[in-house]
Each structure stands twice: as structure tokens, then as C-alpha cells.
Amino acid sequence: MNKASHQHIAILIIGNEVLSGRTREANAWFAAKTLFDVGCKVSEVAIVPDIQERIVTTLNRLRKQYDAVITSGGIGPTHDDITMQCVADAFATPLLEHAETIRLMEAFYGANALNDGRRRMARLPASASPIICEKSICPGAKMDNVYVFAGVPSIFESQLHAVLTDFTNDHAYHRFEIEVNLPESLYAHGLGEIQNQFPTLEIGSYPSHCGTQPSGKICISGLDEAAIALAKATILKLIKEITNP
Amino acid sequence: MNKASHQHIAILIIGNEVLSGRTREANAWFAAKTLFDVGCKVSEVAIVPDIQERIVTTLNRLRKQYDAVITSGGIGPTHDDITMQCVADAFATPLLEHAETIRLMEAFYGANALNDGRRRMARLPASASPIICEKSICPGAKMDNVYVFAGVPSIFESQLHAVLTDFTNDHAYHRFEIEVNLPESLYAHGLGEIQNQFPTLEIGSYPSHCGTQPSGKICISGLDEAAIALAKATILKLIKEITNP
8 A cells, every 4th residue: 555655745736826915815725624534644745836946846846845735727728837847857858749638629619619728728747647637527637646736726636536546545634622711821831731742733813803802713623532632621721720720 | 126136937847736726826916917917928837745855855946947937836734834844954054033023922812822834924034024914914025036825715916016116027918819700710810920939929829619610819918009009900901811712
């Protein structure tokens, strides 16, 4: 079982529209939620512009640093869609028309409608395999430990689901949240001690600053449900002791 | 005028809660929109976990690569709030209690209420200056070209506004969008030629894949309003020629 090889995932979002604030990033968020639920961890997200050198440099760093990289965006037919070329460049391999994809696209669009733009979307790095999903005739690609997905959220989501078994861990992550209406500073010390007692869990404190009263949530997450239950009880005891000293 | 030194900005989001999909990232998006409107460009966004080595390594890369870095998150009182220490580590400088901030916090909370958690939030890297905003008594920090902001969106936004003059360019960026109900592949070639005619502008094509008909937007952005107007007219002519050949 090679499942352990896909524990730590990086997401590479490619697109000027995100960096200019035009578009609110949605795909890294979706991937983070989806991978959390199957027991994998997003270890880093990088958002870079549609610039060849920046994509190649970042992709090469991430694919060596993490078990797998999921890219989002830049696989359409227009001039700003350069991701497939960049993946090929990162692996120093040519970008080639994928014969099977051309056949599928001819069947879908009709052979006469296969213009240059659509042919462009049938190119894959040599030795990459296409990722076929329900939402688009144009494939994503898997090249070594790099998964190349579309930027359109519905297609991105469909492509992730199409390969999700590659990312499934033996255990899912679990999360439990405790609402706390106290200033963080009152429980900070005690919570730090509880984190030390449960080193396999992530315990975070997230104030919300809504209204005038302090409010926020303490969040416990990890793979070990029994440890989460014990940490939860310990935190609730701490909060009770602070509230009713 | 040192305004040209802050043209290319990186955003460093620090927080397990974003990488686990618990929290949808909001601050990089807000900063991207806000900086776009004052003529600055977000050149990269990085999201990393609450791990000292990962924060320090990423911060050191970004602050050398770009004109300025804005960090978000990890400046509260709890054990997972390690950003100020990481900034100090990145600059190989000690983290010290900031006397003026302690004074302000004593005045705000009362001297007896200044517990360890709150004192923790009064620490700044040596030679950093505090960033005071309307939404929090606990300061952010400016250390060389690094701006350290909170993760809570209302505080992050207030801190960015407090230092926005540092980022103001002589010209604002402008954006114009054209709605197009055609498959991208039909205008991809022509649009690429128009991009080549206007090298100072960014022209992007963003399909939306809503419903069964092709739809999307062509987005033109840049500093030069006259060039945007000319590119807009050229693109509208292209779309008209394709629609009514």
C-alpha cells in the first residue's frame, strides 16, 4: 500500500485573478476540507501569477518538499493558460498532444470543431496520464506526484474526486470545537499545558471578535478520536475552573 | 519618495485552521483587493502551518524576494501564536517586551489584569515598531520590510488601513470586465494577439461553467486607463466578429 506517500500535500494555485483580488480563492479551501476528511494534510498553499518562471520554480520546490502537489488553474485554451507547459518544463519533458484525448474531443465536439484552442487543451506532458472527470471533456493530468487540475471550481472539485483514492489515508482526521466566551489570555497558559499533554493533536484557539464580549473557539483535531475526547474533557474542565474559580 | 519600494508584495498566512479547511482564507483576499486599488501588486501568497521552522524559512524567502511581506495570524496569547517569535528568529534578533505597549495595555486593562497571556502580546522583535489600529490594543509590528498583522479579519483589515500609505502607488490599478457567452476556444487565438498588442496590461479569460451555455468573462487590468479603453474596444470588436462573422 503506497498510501503513506500522500500524507503531506501542497496546493499550488495559479492565477493573476486571485492575486489581484478579483476572485476569492475557493479551490485550496475545498481541497483542504476534502483531504482533511480522508486523513491527509495540506501542508502548504502557494498562490502565484501566470508567469512561467514563477510557476516552474514553485512547482519544483513543492514537488520535492511534499508527498504530492495539486495545481489549480491555467489549463484552458487562452494565452494565460500555461500550466501544462510549465509542468512539462518543470520535469524537462516535452508537451505533446494526447492522442486518446484528441479522439475523445473529436467524438464530443465533432472533428471539424476541434480548433487550435481545443487542441491546446489536449496537450499533456510526455508520460503524464490524463485525469478524466464528469464535468469536462478536457483532462487534468497526473505527472509523477503532481496533479494538474482546472481553476473553475466545479471542474476542480470533480477532478479531485476522480483521484481521491490516491489520497485516502487509513484514518480520517477528526475535529472538535468548544465555544468559549472568555478572553484568550485567561486560558492561554492552561491550554498550552494541555497541548503539551496531547502532542499528537493540534489544539488551536480562534477568537472571533464579534460584538463587545470576548468570544471564540478552541479547536482540537487529529487522527486519534480517543485522544480528542480526552483533550476535550480536559479543556472543558479548565474552562469551568476559570469561569467558576 | 520611496513608494516604488513597495510595489510587489507577498502575503504570508500563518495558521493550521486554514490548511485544515476549518477556516476559509479571507485576509489575503482583502489585502489583494485593497492593494490593487492603490496600485500595488500581490505577487505571491503563501499559507503555512504554525510550525516555527516553516514560518521562518518562508518569511526569509519572501522578504528577500519581494518589496514587502504582510503576515497574518499567530500574534495572540496562546501556545499556537508564535509569529512574533518567528519574525525575531528570521531577523536573528531578540523578542522583547515593548515598554510603551505594556503601558498602553496597563492603562486599558488595569495593571492587575496584565497576565502572562497579555504580556505575551506586548512582545515585539527588537527594533520593530508597533502597528497600532482601532480594533485592538495589542499591536502588530513593522520590522524592516515585514508587516505583522493579526489573523482575525476585522483586526487585520484595520492594521492594513493603519499602514496603507506605505503601500500607496502614484497610480491605482484599474480593471474592466467583458461578459462573453462564447466557448473560450473560439476567441483564444485572437485574445492572445490582443494581449501581445498591450504588453503593459494583464488580459485574462475566466470561464464560469454555470449552466449549459458557455459563459465567462474577459478581464483587462493595469495602471494605464487609456490602454485599457483601447484594449476593451479591440476585444469587443473581436467578439463581434466571431459572433457575427
